[in-house]
Amino acid sequence: MIGGAGVVLAIAAALVLSALRDSIVFFSTPQMVAEQHIAAGKRFRLGGVVEPGSLQRGADLAVAFKVSDGSNTLPVAYKGILPDLFREGQGVIAEGALDAAGVFKADTVLAKHDETYMPKDVADALKKQGHWKDDYDKKPGGQAASAQPAVAKQGLTQ
Amino acid sequence: MIAEAGHYALVLALGLALIQATVPILGAWLRDGALMNVARSTALAQLAFAAASFAALVWLHVSSDFSVVNVFENSHSMKPLLYKITGVWGNHEGSMLLWVSILALFGGLVAAFGNNLPLSLRAHVLAVQAWIASAFYLFILLTSNPFLRIADPPIEGRDLNPVLQDIGLAIHPPMLYLGYVGFSISFSFAVAALIEGRVDAAWARWVRPWTLMAWVFLTLGIAMGSYWAYYELGWGGWWFWDPVENASLMPWLAGTALLHSAVVMEKRNALKVWTILLSILTFSLSLLGTFLVRSGVLTSVHAFATDPTRGVFILLILCVFIGGSLTLFAWRASALKQGGLFAPISREGALVLNNLFLTTACATVFVGTLYPLALEVLTGDKISVGAPFFNLTFGPLFVPLLLAVPFGPLLAWKRGDLAGAAQRLIAAGVTALLAVAMVAAWTRGGAVLAPLAIGLAVFVIAGAVADLAERIGLFRNRFAVTLRRAFGLPRSTWGTMFAHAGVGVALIGIVCETTWNSEYIASMKEGDVARIAGYALKLEGATQRQGPNFREQIARFAVSRGGKALDPMTPSKRSFSTRGMSTTEAALQTHGVSQLYVSLGETAADGTIAVRIYHKPLVLLIWFGPLLMAFGGLLSLSDRRLRVGAPKPAKPSRAMQAAE
Numbered sequence: 114m115i116g117g118a119g120v121v122l123a124i125a126a127a128l129v130l131s132a133l134r135d136s137i138v139f140f141s142t143p144q145m146v147a148e149q150h151i152a153a154g155k156r157f158r159l160g161g162v163v164e165p166g167s168l169q170r171g172a173d174l175a176v177a178f179k180v181s182d183g184s185n186t187l188p189v190a191y192k193g194i195l196p197d198l199f200r201e202g203q204g205v206i207a208e209g210a211l212d213a214a215g216v217f218k219a220d221t222v223l224a225k226h227d228e229t230y231m232p233k234d235v236a237d238a239l240k241k242q243g244h245w246k247d248d249y250d251k252k253p254g255g256q257a258a259s260a261q262p263a264v265a266k267q268g269l270t271q
Numbered sequence: 272m273i274a275e276a277g278h279y280a281l282v283l284a285l286g287l288a289l290i291q292a293t294v295p296i297l298g299a300w301l302r303d304g305a306l307m308n309v310a311r312s313t314a315l316a317q318l319a320f321a322a323a324s325f326a327a328l329v330w331l332h333v334s335s336d337f338s339v340v341n342v343f344e345n346s347h348s349m350k351p352l353l354y355k356i357t358g359v360w361g362n363h364e365g366s367m368l369l370w371v372s373i374l375a376l377f378g379g380l381v382a383a384f385g386n387n388l389p390l391s392l393r394a395h396v397l398a399v400q401a402w403i404a405s406a407f408y409l410f411i412l413l414t415s416n417p418f419l420r421i422a423d424p425p426i427e428g429r430d431l432n433p434v435l436q437d438i439g440l441a442i443h444p445p446m447l448y449l450g451y452v453g454f455s456i457s458f459s460f461a462v463a464a465l466i467e468g469r470v471d472a473a474w475a476r477w478v479r480p481w482t483l484m485a486w487v488f489l490t491l492g493i494a495m496g497s498y499w500a501y502y503e504l505g506w507g508g509w510w511f512w513d514p515v516e517n518a519s520l521m522p523w524l525a526g527t528a529l530l531h532s533a534v535v536m537e538k539r540n541a542l543k544v545w546t547i548l549l550s551i552l553t554f555s556l557s558l559l560g561t562f563l564v565r566s567g568v569l570t571s572v573h574a575f576a577t578d579p580t581r582g583v584f585i586l587l588i589l590c591v592f593i594g595g596s597l598t599l600f601a602w603r604a605s606a607l608k609q610g611g612l613f614a615p616i617s618r619e620g621a622l623v624l625n626n627l628f629l630t631t632a633c634a635t636v637f638v639g640t641l642y643p644l645a646l647e648v649l650t651g652d653k654i655s656v657g658a659p660f661f662n663l664t665f666g667p668l669f670v671p672l673l674l675a676v677p678f679g680p681l682l683a684w685k686r687g688d689l690a691g692a693a694q695r696l697i698a699a700g701v702t703a704l705l706a707v708a709m710v711a712a713w714t715r716g717g718a719v720l721a722p723l724a725i726g727l728a729v730f731v732i733a734g735a736v737a738d739l740a741e742r743i744g745l746f747r748n749r750f751a752v753t754l755r756r757a758f759g760l761p762r763s764t765w766g767t768m769f770a771h772a773g774v775g776v777a778l779i780g781i782v783c784e785t786t787w788n789s790e791y792i793a794s795m796k797e798g799d800v801a802r803i804a805g806y807a808l809k810l811e812g813a814t815q816r817q818g819p820n821f822r823e824q825i826a827r828f829a830v831s832r833g834g835k836a837l838d839p840m841t842p843s844k845r846s847f848s849t850r851g852m853s854t855t856e857a858a859l860q861t862h863g864v865s866q867l868y869v870s871l872g873e874t875a876a877d878g879t880i881a882v883r884i885y886h887k888p889l890v891l892l893i894w895f896g897p898l899l900m901a902f903g904g905l906l907s908l909s910d911r912r913l914r915v916g917a918p919k920p921a922k923p924s925r926a927m928q929a930a931e
Contacts, residue, residue, distance in 0.1 A: 117615075118627050121668075125631045128664040129638050136659035137643075139652065158655055174794055174872075174881055193792055194872030194881045197505075197844075197853045 138208065143185035146211075153211045159187065159219070165202045180205060180217070191219040274339050277327025278418040281368075284320035284375065285408035287313045291378075291401035295394035307390050310397035311382045317404065318379030325359075325372040328417050332359045338424035341365060341417040347430035347849055349820040357440040358431040363565065363581075364417035366444060370561070371407045373445075373452045377481075378404065381456060388477060395463030396456075403455055406588045414581045430820060430849035439499030446492030447519060451557040453485025454526060458554030458596070461547045465599050468606040470547065475537035478550070480908060482533060486526045487904035493519050494897035505855030505870035507885045509784070509893060512661045517640040518560030524633035525553040528626045535619050539684060541612070542623070544604050549626070551600060555593040556633075562589045563640075617687040621679035628672035635664040673727055673778070676771055677734020680764075681741065695741050699733035714787070721786040724778065731775030735768045762910040770903030777896020780864075783889035791884040794875065804886035806867060807831050808840070813880065821845040823856070826871055826880055830860065842869045864891040 140158045141151065151157060159180055167179035167186075174193055178201075179186045189207055199205060199222065207219035291313035298306025328341070332355050337343045345362045346355060360369040378400040385393045411417070460478045464470040496519070501509040510516065529549040535542045566582030613619040639656045646652050677699060681692040707726035714722070740746075742764065743756040791803045801808045809829045816823050825843040829836065842858035857870040865888045872881025 117624075121627055121631055125635055125664070125668060128667055129635050132660045132663035133638075133642065133656070136663060137654045137656050139654050170875070174792065194883055197855055 142182040143187040144182050147185045156210045158208045160206045163201045163205050189217045273327050274418040277324045280320045280324040284317050287317040288401045288404040295398045299391045299394045307394035310394045314378045314382035314397050318375040321372045321375035337428050340419045343428045345431050346428040354436045361435045364415045367411050373448050396459045399459035399462045433847040433852050433854045443496045450485050450489025450492050454554040454557050456481040457550040461550035465603040472540045475533045479533045487901045490897050490901045494894050498894050505857050507868050512658045514640045517636050518563045522556040524629050528629040529553050531622045531625050535622050551596045614686045616689050618682045618684045632668045680738045699737045702733040703730035718786050724782045728775040728778035732772045735771040739768045763907040766903040766907030770900045773896045773899030780892025787888045789886045794879040794881045796879050821847045840869050842871050844871045
């Protein structure tokens, strides 16, 4: 019986390790993308601020916008419906990969979930680069929802 | 005045909890019955004061007293009454107050209905409950006081986050907390057993109903949360493997394991040490869930709270309780007498297998949830572990577990007959294979794994029914005999059948929804027709409407299928002026257990509306499954042998089964 347990645990460990190798997604900012030369087709999460005035809507729900972290910007292309809280000049996280032309093709866009909140990853990255403005940080006190479901995940996956 | 009274009641509850945490232990040590009985009265009084404090906060919200910070930040005078009440726990401070109130409620229940417990065990259990309660009262009073006043009261509040203004908030958090906190009882029993150095089958009999009750609530809470996310977020997802969801799934997995190992302990007096450990782990995972959600350590898009003092305080609570109980376990577990041995092929063996897979699955969720946090702390790298990870690890572990589920109840205690069980499952196996063949033929060329998964689900359901049919001698006896036997079966047997079948039902829903979900995303003009899964949806136009605290834009779709008109669908988009936020109200139309789902995106300048339409086949089964599981749990709970506070089991169940 203990042997059986060992086998199950070993299988589980193998599953976890292989899944961790294949399915984790790193977080980057445009600055990090510029420095690290991420290969086209490699999935990652891009975080930053939607550059004001960069949002363009094309035909058939295609949208293009630029994500900036103050030092660098990266063009993002997305097809679909943007989250309710997606706005220019505010924080965003997109998941997808770079194409050959260096455009970030997003298949998921997550926006922050109230008008003063900034995704934590984005806030940390901006702080690190010295582009943090205090007014991003005005946390609406105690707006924490209790144990709600994925209520804030204003994203879309396609 | 009300706020100060509520605050004062909370301080008094802390005082009572401190007495309850110490005096009964002293009493047990001195073998003084009077001192031990202090636990009972303080637990009841503590419940009264915690309830008074909670009622005070509810009153402040209902009467829109904006001189209280908590009300100002989360309420609005125009908000409907229901959301004024639910808004009480739609924020950090209020939800923590709900948490301790439920803790006090469970303590009070043990005090009120625990008359048949040995005096010292009851004293210890209630004392441990009071340790937990004291820690959380302190947490609230020092870092998250919901009764703080504003010196200069504003005339209007800032409103509740619109996403939370939904009936889901009325049900989901209280259910979830009843589950989370309910596991504190089995934790307290485990710690009490370790302190006393004595644990026996009777102990398991006391613990089982409490665990079962907590498990039922947690099951319903998770299912409700999932359905809420599904209809409220507007993009039809029902489970995201988000850390906050995983935080509730982990105690559920451990709790399910605990439920099963407690059966072994009660019936066979075996697996004692393991059951104690599981009790500790289950509640520890509940505490971990509270920590993850409340401290804001997660990058998760839904942990809003970000206040380091709170985080550190909860981390401290977490370390003291988990570390303390595990240390106690390491020190005292060897004092517990080991129970009987059993053959691997037996009911006990099957339940051990169940525990093995459930706890391993729980461990993989744990790794996936905490690995990104650990990595960020250690290396500074930010990663996200998403659905692919969990599908690759959790899925494969659940397959053997589900294959084994039908065998468990068919094996006898002590020494089972695997061949015999397999023989009785032939019908179920054949049904499952037929299901695989039918689904594969019907969806030829489609997904390969989906028909197999459906076959597995059918096997679980048919296996549960086969077990029942076996017990009542269906088709072998005259109908009247069968019926009499069916009524004579212990309710827990029926409970097992419903709960196991529920797992299969949920799996069918999950597989169908993920595999054959169809979607249509486009921008539509008035008069445009969207065709999806045999339905035609025509956009007839959009209108504006003023709600109590929002404006909404409603789109009207005429729905038809095969030329026959069905009810129209009216999805909408609400904008809440107070917070400048908008929410998407999806329109759902149910056909059988499948659903059509329409939600709106933004409206362009030329009047075209971005629209998302889904057809979700058999999607409702995803939530019917957990409902069945919870119903099974309730049935078992109503079994007289398990009734909370039942003095003694009427008859050992082995004897009853042998008689059939």
